[in-house]
Amino acid sequence: MGRNILACSIFFYLLLGVKNVNYGLHVANYNPDSVTIKKCQDFKITGDGLSDQWKNTVWINLVREDQNNLSYQTKAKVLYSETGIYFLFSCMDKRLTSTMKADNLNLWEEDVVEVFLWTDEEFPVYFEYELSPFNYELPIIVPNNKGNFLGWLPWHYDGDRRTQHATSVAGGKKESGSTVSGWIAEFFIPYKLLAPLSHVPPFSGTKWRANMYRIDYDNGQVPFAWQKTYKTFHEYNKFGTFIFE
Numbered sequence: 001m002g003r004n005i006l007a008c009s010i011f012f013y014l015l016l017g018v019k020n021v022n023y024g025l026h027v028a029n030y031n032p033d034s035v036t037i038k039k040c041q042d043f044k045i046t047g048d049g050l051s052d053q054w055k056n057t058v059w060i061n062l063v064r065e066d067q068n069n070l071s072y073q074t075k076a077k078v079l080y081s082e083t084g085i086y087f088l089f090s091c092m093d094k095r096l097t098s099t100m101k102a103d104n105l106n107l108w109e110e111d112v113v114e115v116f117l118w119t120d121e122e123f124p125v126y127f128e129y130e131l132s133p134f135n136y137e138l139p140i141i142v143p144n145n146k147g148n149f150l151g152w153l154p155w156h157y158d159g160d161r162r163t164q165h166a167t168s169v170a171g172g173k174k175e176s177g178s179t180v181s182g183w184i185a186e187f188f189i190p191y192k193l194l195a196p197l198s199h200v201p202p203f204s205g206t207k208w209r210a211n212m213y214r215i216d217y218d219n220g221q222v223p224f225a226w227q228k229t230y231k232t233f234h235e236y237n238k239f240g241t242f243i244f245e
Helices: 002-013 052-056
Strands: 034-039 060-064 074-080 084-092 112-118 125-131 137-145 164-170 182-190 207-216 222-225 240-244
Touching: 052 074, 060 207, 074 207, 084 112, 084 207, 112 182, 125 182
Parallel strands: 034 074, 034 240
Antiparallel strands: 060 074, 060 222, 074 084, 084 182, 112 125, 112 207, 125 137, 164 182, 207 222, 207 240
């Protein structure tokens, strides 16, 4: 038993040190490749994750690439309701690297969290959502033709088709370059925004392929992921699975 624990500990700390390509990941893939998504009542997005609904599910760890500062934790929670799917990210940090002040920019070039939702494995089309510490978003549908992909912004993006999102910062000011202890991203993606993707809305037993990511820029580009990819975050065949309770 002790030998197994020692072996697991060594494996955890000796994460692969290969340099990333196109913000790709080389991480220890010790996370389960599926997770059960619990159902909830709709609630208000506040950016602090304090809703009682979040108490009904557990944190999912996102693993970082480099071998240093393993306590620099990134984790996420996921819930779903009759109208959409909720995400909560908690990101330990030391400095906010975020200067963009508008939606639909190249948010992945600075601190960001990301979610990819591939609802139907028969079609290589998925939804990608990004949110910066300053609460700017990028919602896109991505057709991926054998590695050739480009996102398309939503049309008629208003009313009940629009996301709800908010962020907060701990240990410092919500300013570019500020010294902080971490930041939180909370958002809601309505099913109506995902139309016409298949298997939407999900029901009990529905399965979606999905992945969750974060990129931090304190010491160069450091990616985190729930499920390991190698070259880009768009390797949808390596996504994990959301199983709706």
